[in-house]
Amino acid sequence: MEWRDQGVLLAMRGHGESAAIIEVLTRAHGRHAGVVRGGASRRLAPLLQPGNQIAVAWRARLSEHIGTFTVEPLRARAAGVLADRLALAGLSSICALLAFALPEREACPALHDRSAALLDLLPDTADWPARYLRWELALLEETGFGLDLSACAVTGARDDLAYVSPRSGRAVSRGAAGEWAARLLPLPECLLGQGPATGPEVAAGLRTTGYFLTNRLAPSLGDRPLPAARARLFDLLARQG
Amino acid sequence: MADGPEQIEDLIGLMARLPGLGPRSARRAVLHLIQKRGALMAPLAAAMADVAATARECVRCGNIGNADICALCRDPERATGEICVVETVADLWAMERGRAFSGRYHVLGGALSALDAVGPEDLRIPALVARVADEAVREVILALDATVDGQTTAHYIAEQLAGSGAQVTSLAQGVPVGGELDYLDDGTISAALRARRQF
Numbered sequence: 337m338e339w340r341d342q343g344v345l346l347a348m349r350g351h352g353e354s355a356a357i358i359e360v361l362t363r364a365h366g367r368h369a370g371v372v373r374g375g376a377s378r379r380l381a382p383l384l385q386p387g388n389q390i391a392v393a394w395r396a397r398l399s400e401h402i403g404t405f406t407v408e409p410l411r412a413r414a415a416g417v418l419a420d421r422l423a424l425a426g427l428s429s430i431c432a433l434l435a436f437a438l439p440e441r442e443a444c445p446a447l448h449d450r451s452a453a454l455l456d457l458l459p460d461t462a463d464w465p466a467r468y469l470r471w472e473l474a475l476l477e478e479t480g481f482g483l484d485l486s487a488c489a490v491t492g493a494r495d496d497l498a499y500v501s502p503r504s505g506r507a508v509s510r511g512a513a514g515e516w517a518a519r520l521l522p523l524p525e526c527l528l529g530q531g532p533a534t535g536p537e538v539a540a541g542l543r544t545t546g547y548f549l550t551n552r553l554a555p556s557l558g559d560r561p562l563p564a565a566r567a568r569l570f571d572l573l574a575r576q577g
Numbered sequence: 578m579a580d581g582p583e584q585i586e587d588l589i590g591l592m593a594r595l596p597g598l599g600p601r602s603a604r605r606a607v608l609h610l611i612q613k614r615g616a617l618m619a620p621l622a623a624a625m626a627d628v629a630a631t632a633r634e635c636v637r638c639g640n641i642g643n644a645d646i647c648a649l650c651r652d653p654e655r656a657t658g659e660i661c662v663v664e665t666v667a668d669l670w671a672m673e674r675g676r677a678f679s680g681r682y683h684v685l686g687g688a689l690s691a692l693d694a695v696g697p698e699d700l701r702i703p704a705l706v707a708r709v710a711d712e713a714v715r716e717v718i719l720a721l722d723a724t725v726d727g728q729t730t731a732h733y734i735a736e737q738l739a740g741s742g743a744q745v746t747s748l749a750q751g752v753p754v755g756g757e758l759d760y761l762d763d764g765t766i767s768a769a770l771r772a773r774r775q776f
Contacts, residue, residue, distance in 0.1 A: 347692045349692060349693070353596060353597065382764060382765060384726055385724060385763055385764075386725050387725070388764075396672075409762060409763070410667045411763075412762055412763050412764030412767070413764075413767075414724075414725050414764060415723075415762075415763075415764025415765060415767055415768045416764065416767060416768075418723060418727075418728040418750070418768070418769070419750075419768075420727070421735075421736075424728060424729055424732065425729070425732075428691060428724065428729060430726060432691040435692070447651075478714040492693065505761075563691045564689075564691055564694070564696055565691040568729075568733075
């Protein structure tokens, strides 16, 4: 068995004294693990940081084996964000959520491309937090828990959408919410790709996507807690003025 | 296949669990020890028994010594108001080999890691915050790995020490001594370029 692809490195852990096991979100082969011989060496360790784009060649005797990767660097993104607290938290959250949420070996080229494009925006593009928020929507969509924010679930109106129903994942307009508003989740304009995207606005959107990640996605994966990296990003954005 | 007495096979089995050794190299090492029994094996066994009985973690910095407070923390000349924060004791020993730092250390015991579910409560970060308050520390030097986990830990510590009055600094990142640009990864080159200084 052998194939070549490229992808985003999601995680690396040591294996023995000099090898490493990496997880890569590849474009055509999905989230895939493999052993990298010499992965803990001085030459390879800097390449095997989460968020980096790498070209991989995977080989194994049988398809169900973990197999071995040979890797070549394409884009070293991690080094560019190490000094930026918020961007580093963003990169960590993206990689941790992809490793947490995606099934192994199922191709999701659209989410790969979207994730790679988002990582390329770090750390210098000002609106990356808003794009990160919409990336979480795409992640929910890819995993089967997508939200329908196109129209009010009660009236069908497309204007004045202000809430999301925690039960149905559909938008609710301000007028239709009435006395139920306190029980609904916030729908900031930036979640719709409109309006201001300040830290607190994005954090409000993340509270909504976080609800569905925690209460819909995580239970479907064995009720594991969401990665701590996402909570750290949420905290940093919520504290921004 | 066992080809020695049971005790020797047991020793080989234990040696093979050490870093850098496998079954074959452990067998060679044990054979060498037996051949140098008086000059090497007996002193080694005595030294290992001594260290096993006395080695302990310093309650203040986390270094390994033979008392509750290690020699570095007891040394009055190291009370410079500077604390260097490292992930592991091996990192502390590496810093000491360089003889470039004359203050005191704080060993975290690892780094924050989403993959391994290591959180702040698993590291000696609260003890560091308490030390900075108690020891009139002027500068905290974060000597953590230039990895995603290492620098996430560094940012977290900097947040925890905000308002402590201590200056928080970190090691520079860039071209290593002896490094040739042609052989460096592009991430290191870009980090070095960002950290450039007046020449």
